[in-house]
Amino acid sequence: EPEVTQTPSHQVTQMGQEVILRCVPISNHLYFYWYRQILGQKVEFLVSFYNNEISEKSEIFDDQFSVERPDGSNFTLKIRSTKLEDSAMYFCASTRDGNQPQHFGDGTRLSIL
């Protein structure tokens, strides 16, 4: 069964450094999402992406964050200057039809030192 894949599974970065989290959504899906989950807390929406542009973003998704679909298969989340509070599990999700269930990747655990 096709699945969303995320790399790396764990990223350790120094505070202030830039980090790029990568996702390969399911191939025929059109809607892409990033969520984050701080340890022990609920899953929070960051951003949705459709037709090569951001369709919705949360208040968490400030100027330090950006997303890109550089080559038609990858979907990336960039954090420009990481802070300690960016430490979390980041999940990518995709769906073919915007009202179908979102399928999640296994997540990237981001640790900021």
Added chain:
Amino acid sequence: AQKVTQAQTEISVVEKEDVTLDCVYETRDTTYYLFWYKQPPSGELVFLIRRNSFDEQNEISGRYSWNFQKSTSSFNFTITASQVVDSAVYFCALSDGETSGSRLTFGEGTQLTVNP
């Protein structure tokens, strides 16, 4: 604004017991979707079920069943004859059905522990 409340932070049961996880939601939309996801200790999020706001029919899938009641804004999840492998965090989520591709709003999750 949308909100999902899972009042039960943790539930612990003994294997073979039935257990119900509660979910209450708030939305101003007339069209919306409700979901349950499972997060096992390995951390991934596994989709379990989706219901739309016009379909209040209860659903059963093996040992899992879901009770959607619009009158009380609840979408509860029951596991019958629980097993140790059911131990996980379970999240209820809501999305706006008016906008295609809208965000999922998650509840805080319920940690279910099934003891042998």
